[in-house]
Amino acid sequence: MLSPNTERRWRLPVPRSLLGRMLFLTLLVVLLAQALSSVIWLSQLRATELEGLVTSARSLAHSMTASVSYFRSLPLAYRPLVLDQLRSMGGTRFVVSLNDKPLDMQVLPSTPRKAAVLKAVDEVLRERLGEQVDISVQFVSPQDLRIFNSGLKLDELPRSWAHYALTLEPVNPPILVTQIRLAEGEWLYIASLLPEPYTSLEEEGLPAQQVWFIVLTSSFLLLFIGLLVHWQSRPLKRLAMAAREMSLGAEVEPVAEGGGIEVEEVGRAFNAMRERISRYLTERSQLFSAISHDLRTPITRLRLRVELLEDEALQARFGRDLDELELLVKGALQCVKDTDIHENIEKVDLDHVLHCLVEPYLAPNGNGRVTVEGNAVRPYPGKPLALKRCIGNLIDNALKYGHKAHLFIEDDDRAFVLHVDDEGPGVPEQRLEQVFEPHFRLAGQQQGYGLGLGIARNIAHSHGGEVTLQNLRGGGLRVTLTLPRTD
Incomplete structure (x- = not known):
């Protein structure tokens, strides 16, 4: 039984693009249809050829019976003379000889075709000459053919005697040898080739014309389907590019609605969604700006009034409540501010970003709080400040809860991956997703708003990526940032 890895290794490779998959499936369907039709056509062709072969064999057998009847009618002394005259005149379609016994040949x-011919010839001969006549019908190769009692081979005879009737160079087809007993010690020997086009008796495969027809029709079909799919997929590519740019916060123009009815409907729905999202982001920005202004003013006014209270204990309690309220307001506003950064998409040098973030923690002797292994192979298209804040939050989180941060970079054509390992206690398995929620902190005494991981994940999502957590076996937590590359 194959393991899952072996099954995956032997899985048929399927293209990932719409054009590639459509051409791949079309090619499979065309090959299956052509194979099925070719099998049916070839079976019908072979059945027709076999029927024609049997008919030709019966006609040949009737000619043989006429020759046998002619030689039977001749006096015994005239039969060798007639054979000599036939040979001197160039012979007939048969090679005929008289022997005192049947010749033994390999x-x-x-094969099915040989058996059908032998059966047809034997049936006609016995029908015309009588059932009691001794008849031997067999196929012999030209190399093993014997003609006279002396056992002479075909190549040892004069060319005018037998070569013109029994050779068909360079094919050298099998020779039908019929030996009929005329009288005691006298056997009539008849050797002949089957008539065209059944000379070789071989079952041929598909003719070259049929193969070229299959190749040309398949090629034209794939070409036209490829052009059709490419034409229909261009609006989808424009839609995908617009969706990516919009997910990164860029200003996106309405997508041209074209293609088939379904694709046009998708473009129309995308444009409507773009308008709703744009309107929602504008309204949200205005809303939080108003909240920021409206809340800070009464909080400041309340602080001034608290300072006028004469009871210091009551003043302290009011101060703590106002501090807590102000902390919540600042946290909410910071969450919105940090995850809604309006920037243009640029080519970001992630190596430079990492160097700027870890430089304050590096030590000349190499024993700093942050270590880095690996590097980015090329710039990444994204929002510079947002990516810097995302990676900075991951590093700060590792230093705050794990004392040290070890960065490992894996970069290829598919994705940029950054692993940030710390030396802390890790996170309970049941809370690995809960730590991404706003204002959630495992250590209640730590300072901060509990927004770092949540903000980092939101920024990663806006770039089509992800932030995941994993507890390390030796202790500590691994935070993995994955940013897919689509350029």
């Missing part, structure tokens, strides 16, 4: 292996 017979060719039987």
Whole structure:
């Protein structure tokens, strides 16, 4: 039984693009349809050829019976003279000889076509000459053919005697040898080739014309389907590019609505969604700006009034409540501010970003609080400040709760991956997702708003990426930032 890895290794490779998959499936369907039709056509062709072969064999057998009847009618003394005259005149379609016994030759292996010919010839001969006549019908190769009692081979005879009737160079087809007993010690020997186009008796495969027809029709079909799919997929590519730019916060123009009815409907729905999202972001920005202004003013006014209270204990309690309220307001506003950064998409040098973030923690002797292994292979298209804040939050989180941060970079054509390992206690498995929630902190005494991981994940999501957590076996927590590359 194959393991899952072996099954994956032997899985048929399927293209990932719409054009590639459409051409791949079309090619499979065309090949299956052509194979099925070719099998049916070839079976019908072979059945027709076999029927024609049997008909030709019966006609040949009737000619043989006429020759046998002619030689039977001749006096015994005239039969050798007639054979000599036929040979001197160039012979007939048969090679005929008289022998005192049947010649023993190596017979060719039987095939369905040979068996059908032998059966048809034997039936006609016995029908016309009588059932009691001794008849031997067999196929012999030209190399093993014997003609006279002396056992002479075909190549040892004069060319005018037998070569023109029994050779068809360079094919050298099998020869039908019929030996009929005319009288005691007298056997009539008849050797002949089957008529065209059944000379070789071989079952041929698909003719070259049929193969070229299959190749040309398949090629034209794939070409036209490829052009059609490419034409229909261009609006989808424009839609995907617009969706990516919009997910990164860039200003996106309405997508041109084109293509088929379904694709046009998708473009229309995308444009409507773009308008709603744009309107929502504008309204949200205005809302939080108003909240920031409206809340800071009464909080400041309340602080001034608290300072006028004469009871210091009551003043302290009011002060703590106002501090807590102000902390909540600042946290909410910071969450919105940090995850809604309006920047243009640029080519970001992630190595430079990491160097700027870890430089304050590096030590000349190499024993700093942050270590870095690996590097980015090329710039990443994204929002510079947002990516810097995302990676900075991950490093700060590792230093705050794990004392040290070890960065490992993996970068290829598919994605940029950054692993940030710390030396802290880790996170309970049941809370690995809960730590991304706003204002959630495992250590209640730590300072901060509990927004760092949540903000980092939101920024990663805006770039089409992800932030995940994993407890390390030796202790500590691994935070993995994955940013897919689509350029």
